Amino acid sequence: MYDFAYHRPKSVADAIGLLKSKPEARAMSGGMTLIPTLKQRLARPSDVVDLGGVKELAGIKVEGNNVVVGGMTRHADVASSAEVKAAIPALAYLAGHIGDPQVRNRGTIGGSVANNDPAADYPGAVLALNATVSTNTRKIAADDFFKGLFETALGEGELITGISFPKAEKAAYVKFPNPASRYAMVGVFVAKTASGVRVAVTGAGATVFRVKAMEEALAKNFSSAAIKDIKIPADGLNSDIHGSAEYRAHLVGVMARRAVDAANK
């Protein structure tokens, strides 16, 4: 790891101040991605701004029809939250299946969504539930947030403060883990909310994406039979030693059907 200065501000305003004043500064939430990157010398920030001391960023609230999860909320807290389990059990399930206990006790939703790893689980929930990402300056709709491989709509020095998930009538997440890393090789989040049916796929492509054909079929008939003949093209999907693009395309169908069945249970 290269040397850097370490800061632990107490407020979002102070954190933003630090990030703006040091052009080579990086925010750190759980550090589960950032620290390995530093250790491998793949990043060389001048300053690390640890958000762990910013109390206002952590926590879960129910606001009307939405569950609002603060950016610094750890995966373990989402997984065990009574509010989340009551409103969107699929979200609690997803959080409870990220990595291992150590990772879940450190990693945060803000860090995960900001990082937008193509194999991360949370982006599936954010997109399928049509969530809204709040930052220190604005609100961003899920459809506008995920831009590409490790790329989001966030600007320089912009922090995710929270994510607002609409309650779902039905929802489920089914993940086919990468055998080695246990990140999502293919993860499908299916949700039926006030705004309709959405099917979001993570792990399979450069970034999370929706399967419109499935959404349309499920809007008419929310059953796995309704999507059984829908084939996902392999073009452009990820391919590596654990899964070819064809295999991933196939798994999207299998995981989607299983997710619909789980949502109907």
Place this chain on the structure above:
Amino acid sequence: MTAATGIGARVLRTEDKRFLTGTGRYVDDLPLARATYAYFLRSPHAHAKIKSIDISAAAKMPGVVNIFTGKDLVDAKVGGLICGWTVKDKHGQPHKAPAHPVMAVDTVRYVGDTVAMIVANSHDEAKDAAEAIKVDYDVKPATIDLAKAFDKGSAEVHPEAPGNLVYDWEIGVKADVDAAFAKAAHVTKLDLINNRLIPNAMEPRAAAAEYDKGTGHYTLWSTSQNPHVLRLILSAFVLGIPEHKLRVIAPDVGGGFGSKIFCYADETMVCWAASRVGRPIKWTAERSESFQTDCHGRDHVTHAELALDKDGKFLALKVETIANMGAYLSTFSTAVPTYLYATLLAGQYTTPLIYANVKAALTHTAPVDAYRGAGRPEATFVIESIVSKAAAEMKIDAAELRRKNFIPSTAFPYQTPVALQYDSGNYPPIIDEAMKIADYKGFEARRAEAKSRGKLRGIGFSSYIEACGLAPSQVVGSLGAGVGQWESAQIKFNPTGNVQVMTGAHSHGQGHETTFAQLIHDKLGVPMDQIEIVHGDTATTPFGMGTYGSRSLAVGGSAIVKATEKIIAKGKKVAAHLMEASVADVEFENGTFKVAGTDKSVPLAQVVFAAYVPHNYPHADTEPGMDENAFYDPANFVYPAGTQICELEIDPETGTTEIVAFTAIDDFGNIINPMIVEGQVHGGIVQGVGQALFEAAVYDKDTGQLISGSFMDYTMPRADNFPSFKLGYKTTPCPHNPLGVKGCGEAGAIASPAAVMNAVHNALAPIGVKHVEMPATSLNVWQSIQGAQRQAAE
């Protein structure tokens, strides 16, 4: 003897207290005053000429103490690393032995080859400096794919080995085997790949060294499985430091699985540089370095054929194997696919004729050497795969075909056609017990039930034999080994009656501190808490060969028993004197010397005290002290055997395999600590299943970059991949060692790949899948199913 702690007792491991409370002492924990830290610059290319290395900028970096390159070693006349086993090819010629410079001089030959050593005041400073070293590489085409290693156009790894051939070796008479094949009613043919593995010990390799200018003494701490052998190699072949001036200490070591047997560049450099730097040097591999530079395991391409008569009796076996050696010949590499592989091809069967041809290849990949089981898993995989395939082809039950061909219990000692003579065994009761525990009879009902849930259920056998307890020195010597393979023990009583037992074996997970103490307790009656097992330090233990090849108990334990016999013999003389009896009348039992037929007795502790305070002592014929040494050279290998049955379910939609039941019945000879044995079997099975379902070292076939270079891509087996194992024993004691013990360290890993893959094939056969290579990952199985469906459609 109190059953609670003697032979056969489930004694909790003494060493676990320090391991579980964080007080174990590993190489990296060493507090060395004024230490410097080493970092090795590794080759980013699989094959390149080094045009120049410019260290000038790096040398000026903060904290840098010294930088060494291969040229410095040439100038200092340092020897190369050695391969310690000479294999003679089929024409009687010794194998090609290309030079193995400690650090690359003008050519790098795999990604991870060592290019420079940077010594600095801190690890980070050393690493900063490494980034400032400018190496001008002329990148050359590389030979990565084993199957193409001998092809005309393939890049040559070493000029000393034309066509990348290290040796073309054979065992058996091909003409006889061919004649038997000509008469066969059925021939089963099989092509398979034994996938390359990365050992991944929990503790990465590490080394630290200190040089004492005053005495000229070097001390090297190393994560070694065999510190005496490491010292011997460094002294006699590489660094020329006289043995008495080099002390090698292998303190607590967190797993080896073979990968820590060998002498690597890293500890060699750390030791050599310690005197040049004038301060202690510490080095610990980063995990990525472990992936790239620990010796890998397995990596065979094999074609096998089995000839059977119409009733399923095996007539002959023919095996052709290409074995990958990697870019350099590591310490034991040449012996693994020959003497530890082809000599095992009889398995548990009476196959009268066997021919094997093994060609060892060089490639631009990390060196390949012994890894848990070393050769024997590869042999078992060939035999047990082809036997199950033959059973399926001939429509004979897989267990039945095995039973038909088992060596009968009356035939021991049994001379196989491939050099080994099995000392003991009784195979039919083992498979019977395994089938009973696995409820083999109920399998078809379970298969049908699984089918109703959309799952493909399969069952697979693996009846293995292994030769371990390495090894009779004369035998291995005649086969080209550079060392003997006896073991040593010293039992040193202290005047107050407690005892230190020095062993040449080394524990890095095996629990010797407990098992060996149980032996001492059993033989001498000393309470467990009065016994200390000392290992891993050339200065305090007698020369010994270390731990690998399931040898520690069979060979090292036997040496301990021999030493206890000497203690008892001497103790009898002292006791006879103390009790004023004749030596012939003195008996020893439960830690007490007694005069037969009387109530006279004297405890061992009192005899020990008398030996150190010999005021009343048989001085005329007995030396003072109670300190005995023994060396034990085994008469033969030991031959553990067993049957494993794996039952699994495959989800045909995703290709994912779940192991639902796993049974292992073993003959390990007598058992000292069943709990430790179970631990060894569990770990072994898991490693073997890792090979069968998950693990693969994958290099990019063109660039030679290691794609599976981290735990993000190299799939380790994990606890949630397994059901509880069902274990059992059917024991035939080893007839030629004093404890009647065989070995249990490798068995699990030797047998399980075939058990799993036979179950995979059994599950997939109904849907037309013919062959799946290891690892049977979800992707691999799914693709195999797709292939079968495509074929069926055509």
